[in-house]
Amino acid sequence: MxxxxxxxxxxxxxxxxxxxxxxxxxxxxxxxNPAVHYKRSIVQASIGFVVGISLLMGGAIFQQVIVGVIGFVVMLACLLWGLSAWRRVAGGTAEAAAEPQGKSKGKSSEPKQRRRQQRPGMMHRFEERWRRRQEGDDK
Known part of the structure; x- marks a missing residue:
């Protein structure tokens, strides 16, 4: 707006x-620039993911289950962190907030709008049914 x-x-x-x-x-x-912060987070998450792989492999090689589990948890956390930063850099929250409305560089929002126009949501269907009942056109 x-x-x-x-x-x-x-x-x-x-x-x-x-x-x-x-x-x-x-x-x-x-x-x-918020994109710089998110790109830095992606790099840090990638490094953490590699550390997690190393811990996982080290736990498997030296037969230390706890080290392998810790490595897996580190990998998972860094993967989620990196993906959330990737989504924001690729046209998500940060870029949409920085751009004026209607001039985003990322993915176009037209397909979402078309989908909504083609297939109304549940609340719209409920409202439409209620309106028909009130008018006496209930099927």
Whole structure:
């Protein structure tokens, strides 16, 4: 939802006040790109995944079950962490929040909208049935 003119003016005034009060902090915040944070998380999760594989293999080679289990848990945690960061970099939450509405770089939202138009949801069907009952057109 786009901002109204009044809201946009208020936001500009707040931004100008921030620049006047603490220009160093304002520049730091403005230059921060969330995608860089998520890419760093992907790299860290990949390294953790390799460490988990090493622990798992070490546990299997030296017949230490607890080390293998710890390795598996580390692998699983790093996999989930990396996948969540990957989803955000690939056009999920972070990019959608940074982009103006209607100008996202990621996947298009048109197929979802088409699916919703073709196949209404459960609540829509319930409302439609209720409306028909009230009108006396119940089948």
């Amino acid at each position: 786009p901002l109204s003119e009044h809201e946009q003016r208020m936001l500009d005034q707040i931004e100008q006040a921030l620049y006047a009060e603490d220009p160093k902090f304002a520049n730091t915040v403005r230059q921060t």
